[in-house]
Amino acid sequence: METQIQDKTFREKMIGIFETRQETIFRNDSPTLVERRKAAIESFKQQGFPNSKTENWRNTDISKAMAADYNYYLESTFQKDQDLSKIFKCDIPHLETDMISQLNGWFVSENGSIKTDKQGVVVGSLAEAKKKYPGLINDHLSKIADDRKSGFVALNNAFAEDGVFIYVPDNVSVEVPLQMVNIINTNENIFIQNHNLVIIGDNSSLQLVQCDDSVDHQQSLINTVTEIFVGKNASLDHYKLQNKNDNSTLINSIFFNLERDARLSTNAISLNGGLIRNENYVTLNGENCEANIMGVYLVDKAQHVDNQVFVDHAYPNCVSNELFKGIVDDSAHAVFNGHILVRRDSQHTIAFQSNKNILLTDKATVNTKPFLEIYADDVKCSHGATIGQIDENAMFYLKSRGIGEHNAKMLLMYAFAAEVINKIKIEPLKIRIDDMVKKRLRGELSICEQCVLHCSNMEKETNFEIDMSKV
């Protein structure tokens, strides 16, 4: 069920598809969800896609990505005879995860589209969950993914059919990290919209690794929305790994809602990708919440990475901490936009924000905009942004010990990124990301070498001149 989309009328085409294909789009929906979709498409009609005049999109030009022709599918194209184990194969030594796979934005599994383990943890396809858990879905789906945030969010709310659904009941600590992998593998240019929903009950905990990878070199446009509800006194340890081809555009909007005493740690690691836009919306919706929002990006060539963070301190006595670091090479472009809102009654808020960048060339660009909006009077907030080159004094120090230009630079760049990498709490994942960052800095990382996966024709393992692991 393929629909062609063309450039100038991308917006009209999508509206057209919505008008004419409602039966298919609404096929799994309760009346409540249908209403939400209709409201979303209205919002999209008003907003359209963002452009360079849209606030917060000024430094990210998506016109090229929007001008391409894409195919759009309303149903999964997955064929039963495809061998999933070949596409999805995790090779991180000692990393034990339960893998949840999406192929081109559609949930795929060899053993059922939804399952419940003995602790009551539900993992499966969102489309299936709509049928099986209508109550949970009605209460949560498209509830915090606010249409007004951008045309992409509205369009996703209007269209998205499938994605991953995770439900952790109250008082359950999920021992094994869950790993969501969205792989794009196709021989055509496609536009993908998937929607993930994660609900973590009170006093529960979850570790979630979200990977976006490509195994082809096709041009693709991915518009992913993820909604994550973190219950009272619950905790989420979340990672986003992005290793996409240079022709891909990834718009990744995540909405976190934290209830009283909840803890969130989220870390976005962008290693490669044509254009990556990460939007993080964090609402601290109860007292004593703690949110650590981190990211590291390594971009070169003509790549573009944009991190947008919005933290809403809606209640008093919460802590939020932002740390984003990036190395920008060639004519690459990095954008950081951090907005902290402290509402009038949110006293004793502690909020920190930091964005640090290293520019390696004269053509590399960074736009960083830290922004605090504070209405309470008893708070502790700070922000800072730096854009710099590699420290000449440090280079001289390293060289004066016999270390050459190349390795000295590597050591310093690696050290710069390591501050964020070291905060990864899943040890085997940390070791692997560490390794990938080193390879990336040496220009040896290929997209075939998936963040956690290897496709079958993976290149040979590369040896380092220096083994930077600890003695």
Next chain:
Amino acid sequence: MLSIKNLHVSIEGKEIIKGLNLEVKPGEVHAIMGPNGTGKSTLAAVIAGREGIFEVTEGEICYKGKDVSEMSIECRAREGIFLGFQYPVEIPGVSITNFMRTAINEIRQYKGLEQISATNFLKAMEDAKKLVGIQSKLTNRSVNEGFSGGEKKKNEIFQMAMLKPDLAILDETDSGLDIDALKVVANGVNALKTKNNATIVITHYQRLLDYIIPDFVHVLYNGKIVKSGKKELALELESKGYDWLKDEA
């Protein structure tokens, strides 16, 4: 080992060193003394190969018979020149272990030697740590990050012990040290002394020279060595200050 002839160095067009001559032979310890701002640290940095704002406008520096003007910083280091920094640089995220292993292996590669084995490396670390009385934890930390002044200076001597240079230039290694740390640093330098290597100690005060006994003392004033002598010269400077030398300059 080191032969400096008529050296002139400018920083942003301002001449700092104005025709300096110095001869250092293997087995010797030289002390260079002088008031602030006379070019002591500039001299040290230029011998190590610091570029950028430092410009050698005239004269030459020969090390082991070779003119070093075309040699990079790292090549000079691989050839055995070591600079102990007055202000060691903090490098968060780079562990001392990793730093030293990278340095040693690059030096070994330059000399056509194999990479150091883990066992030999660990042993060298242990020996060097013992020499300067570093507690074991120091080596797992990032280079100089959060170190006290004394720890930073000890770490410089630790690195010197690891790299075993032929020519060590210690730039104000005594500044900011209490007497106990000073003794530790001095003992380290003395223990590393052989008849084949040389040390240049740059200092402000005579105090360090009670522990590192120099063969020669030079007074650097206004970009030139205005007086050279034996170790007694240091004592004379201590009692009389530098003013009496101004006339000689």
